[in-house]
Amino acid sequence: MVTGPAPEAPDVRVLVVDDQDLVREGVAALLGVQPGIEVVGSARDGAEAVEEAERCRPDVVLMDIRMPGMDGVAATALLRRRLPGCRIVMLTTFDDDEYAGRALKAGAAGYLLKNLPSADLARAVRLAHAGVAQFDQGVVAALAAGVPAPELLTPRETDVLRLVSAGATNKEIAARLHLSEGTVKNHISRVLSRLGLRDRTQAALYARENGLI
Numbered sequence: 001m002v003t004g005p006a007p008e009a010p011d012v013r014v015l016v017v018d019d020q021d022l023v024r025e026g027v028a029a030l031l032g033v034q035p036g037i038e039v040v041g042s043a044r045d046g047a048e049a050v051e052e053a054e055r056c057r058p059d060v061v062l063m064d065i066r067m068p069g070m071d072g073v074a075a076t077a078l079l080r081r082r083l084p085g086c087r088i089v090m091l092t093t094f095d096d097d098e099y100a101g102r103a104l105k106a107g108a109a110g111y112l113l114k115n116l117p118s119a120d121l122a123r124a125v126r127l128a129h130a131g132v133a134q135f136d137q138g139v140v141a142a143l144a145a146g147v148p149a150p151e152l153l154t155p156r157e158t159d160v161l162r163l164v165s166a167g168a169t170n171k172e173i174a175a176r177l178h179l180s181e182g183t184v185k186n187h188i189s190r191v192l193s194r195l196g197l198r199d200r201t202q203a204a205l206y207a208r209e210n211g212l213i
Contacts, residue, residue: 011038012129015058017049017075018042018091019067023114027062027091027121034122046070050078058086059129062121063108065092065099073099073106080107087128091121100135110134133194153191158212160187164200165207 014031016039018024028039041056043049046063047070053061061079065072076088089110090103100111109128112121113136124134153161156177163173170184177184188200197203 011036012060012125013038013040013056013058014125015040015049015053015056015061016042017044017046017061017067017072018064019044020064023064027114030118031062031122031125034118037122037125046072046075046078049075050082053079053083053086057083060109060125061086061088062091062125063088065090065094065103073102076103076108077106087131089124089128089134095136112136132190135194135196153194157187157191157194160184161191161203161207162212164188164191165204165212167204 014037016024016028016031018027021044024042024044028042031037032039040058041052043052045067049061049063049072050070063072063076070078072090072092076090079086079088087109088107089112090100090108091112091114092099093114095113103111109131110124110133112124112134116124116136127134159177160173163176168176170181170188173179173184174181179187188203191203192198195203195206197206
């Protein structure tokens with residue numbers, strides 16, 4: 001039986017939101033030449049972002065946080081209600097755990113600074129589309145210290161973290177939570193990424209320090 005090449009995955013559709021024309025157009029131009037990414041629209045503020053997102057249905061929105069009128073946090077909360085399948089990554093100049101905490105509570109799937117290289121930004125867009133949260137390492141430690149774990153993690157990720165901290169292996173966690181080992185590995189990777197932790201030992205320490213076990 002002769003089979004053809006596997007179909008290519010569709011491009012990740014991105015909406016860029018920033019009140020500064022130069023930044024907005026620059027980010028759109030940089031992402032537009034990255035493989036697997038299509039910039040489908042742009043917006044100057046939160047209200048325009050919501051309107052444009054409902055029109056072009058992006059997979060990922062890169063959202064500035066401070067804008068006139070409706071800011072990025074309010075727009076994120078509104079978009080999460082209206083387009084729950086859309087991932088929103090905050091892209092900002094503000095290295096601030098308070099802003100990051102507000103964005104996370106609003107439903108953001110990441111918090112990144114504008115000074116990161118274009119290839120890293122493209123990678124973050126792809127990971128956000130795949131469901132992996134991305135946070136700038138400069139704010140993640142303060143964020144993890146200031147926001148309770150249940151607000152940083154999904155309920156399932158919190159369950160996995162508790163079992164990791166209790167010394168359970170991936171196989172044991174999978175059996176306990178009725179998951180595949182691959183799914184457990186993905187959950188652990190996301191927990192480490194969201195909390196800015198290096199390994200399972202740090203995860204166990206974090207769980208103890210935050211009263212999860």
